[in-house]
Amino acid sequence: MLTRSGRLTAVFAVVMLVAGTGADYPELVAFGVAATVALVVAVLSMLVKPSLDADRVIRPDRATEGERAQALLTVRNLGRMRTPPLSVVESINGEAFTVDVPSLAAGRSYDHRYSLPTQRRGRYEIPPVEIGHSDSLRLLRSSARKGTASVLVVHPLTHHLGVVPRGGPRDSEGLTSSVSALGGVAFHSLREYEHGDDYRLIHWRSTARAGKLMVRHHVIPDEPRQLVVLDVAAGSYPDGRFEDAVRTAASLVRAACRAGLPLELRTTEASPDQLRAADQWVDDELPALDRLADVALSEEDGGIADQLADVVSSTEGVSLVVVTGQPPAGRLDVITALRPRFLTVGLVTFGSPQPSSAGTVLVDARNSADFAVQWNELMSR
Structure with missing residues (x-):
C-alpha cells in the first residue's frame, strides 16, 4: 500500500x-x-515479509472506573532474518495510536506497556494488533493483523455501604421451602423414607399412623435474598443522572455480595433476556457488575412491575431495592402495592423526593456519593 510519501x-x-x-x-x-x-x-x-507474531495481555481485564489498567504488548520475530523497523497500530475505543518497534534480530522480541482508558465504565473490545513495516524510503507500507482480540471491562465506580437491609427471618429457625438445601437443622415437613436417610430422623408416631416409614425433612433455612432493580427508562432521567443510578446499583450489588446474600440484578429494559426464572440468585458480584458496565438507557421500557411479578409470586425472603432517577407520576405505585410481599423495600431516587411510606427505606440523593452517605446513616440507626 502506498504511503502519503509514496503517492506523492x-x-x-x-x-x-x-x-x-x-x-x-x-x-x-x-x-x-x-x-x-x-x-x-x-x-x-517489500516482497520479503518478516515472520512476526504479537501477543497482548491486559492486567487486570476487569477494572473499576478510575483504576489503573495496563496492556503488555509483545512482538516476536519468528523468522531467521532481522526485521526492519516496525510500527504497531492499536485501536482502543475508536482511538488509534502507533507504537514504534525497533529492528528485531532472529528470535528476539520487544515488549511495550501502555495504559488503557478506564475513565468511563464500559466494555471495550480491542481488535488484534496491526503490525506494519515500510521500505527504507517510507514509500510503501504492508500491514497484517496478529494475535487475538482482547476485552477490557470497566465496572462502575462503587461506594462503600456498611449495611444492606436483610429484613431478618420470620421465625427462630428462618424461612424454609421445598427447594431449600438439605442438611440443615430447620424442620420443614415429614416425608416418606428414602434409601440413604438417617434412621435417627424416623418419626415413629407418624410411621405408626401411616403404616410406612416417615422421616423428618430437615433443611437449611432460606437466606434473605437481595433483588436490585435498576430503572433504565430514558424518561426517568430528564436531568442526566443515569450514571449516578448505575453507580448506586453497583454499590448495592457489591455490598450484598460482601454480606453473603444471594443476589439478583435486573433492569427495566424490555428485552427477552430480562425474562429469567426467579431462582437465578448468585453469590458472585462479577456477572452483575459486568452487566452494569455496559448498561444503557432504553426507549423501550418493560416497566418495574414486570421485573417483580415472578419474584413475588414464587419466592420468599427477598429484600428489594429499586434505583431510579426522576420517574414519571405513577411509575412507582407498584412498589407500594407490593410492599407486604418483601422483607424490606428500598427506593433510591435522584432529585425526586417521594412521600414517606411505612416499611419503605426512601433515599433521595444529589449523586451516588450522597446516596452512600445517606444510606449508611439510615442503616446505622
Whole structure:
C-alpha cells in the first residue's frame, strides 16, 4: 500500500515523465525515472515479509472506573532474518495510536506497556494488533493483523455501604421451602423414607399412623435474598443522572455480595433476556457488575412491575431495592402495592423526593456519593 510519501512520489514521477517527454526536456525525464526507480526498489524490498507474531495481555481485564489498567504488548520475530523497523497500530475505543518497534534480530522480541482508558465504565473490545513495516524510503507500507482480540471491562465506580437491609427471618429457625438445601437443622415437613436417610430422623408416631416409614425433612433455612432493580427508562432521567443510578446499583450489588446474600440484578429494559426464572440468585458480584458496565438507557421500557411479578409470586425472603432517577407520576405505585410481599423495600431516587411510606427505606440523593452517605446513616440507626 502506498504511503502519503509514496503517492506523492508516484504523482511526481508521472508528471516529470510526461512533462519532460512533451517538452523534450531530458532533465525532467531523469527526475521522473529516478522517482520510478525508487518506487520499483520499494516494491522489491517489500516482497520479503518478516515472520512476526504479537501477543497482548491486559492486567487486570476487569477494572473499576478510575483504576489503573495496563496492556503488555509483545512482538516476536519468528523468522531467521532481522526485521526492519516496525510500527504497531492499536485501536482502543475508536482511538488509534502507533507504537514504534525497533529492528528485531532472529528470535528476539520487544515488549511495550501502555495504559488503557478506564475513565468511563464500559466494555471495550480491542481488535488484534496491526503490525506494519515500510521500505527504507517510507514509500510503501504492508500491514497484517496478529494475535487475538482482547476485552477490557470497566465496572462502575462503587461506594462503600456498611449495611444492606436483610429484613431478618420470620421465625427462630428462618424461612424454609421445598427447594431449600438439605442438611440443615430447620424442620420443614415429614416425608416418606428414602434409601440413604438417617434412621435417627424416623418419626415413629407418624410411621405408626401411616403404616410406612416417615422421616423428618430437615433443611437449611432460606437466606434473605437481595433483588436490585435498576430503572433504565430514558424518561426517568430528564436531568442526566443515569450514571449516578448505575453507580448506586453497583454499590448495592457489591455490598450484598460482601454480606453473603444471594443476589439478583435486573433492569427495566424490555428485552427477552430480562425474562429469567426467579431462582437465578448468585453469590458472585462479577456477572452483575459486568452487566452494569455496559448498561444503557432504553426507549423501550418493560416497566418495574414486570421485573417483580415472578419474584413475588414464587419466592420468599427477598429484600428489594429499586434505583431510579426522576420517574414519571405513577411509575412507582407498584412498589407500594407490593410492599407486604418483601422483607424490606428500598427506593433510591435522584432529585425526586417521594412521600414517606411505612416499611419503605426512601433515599433521595444529589449523586451516588450522597446516596452512600445517606444510606449508611439510615442503616446505622
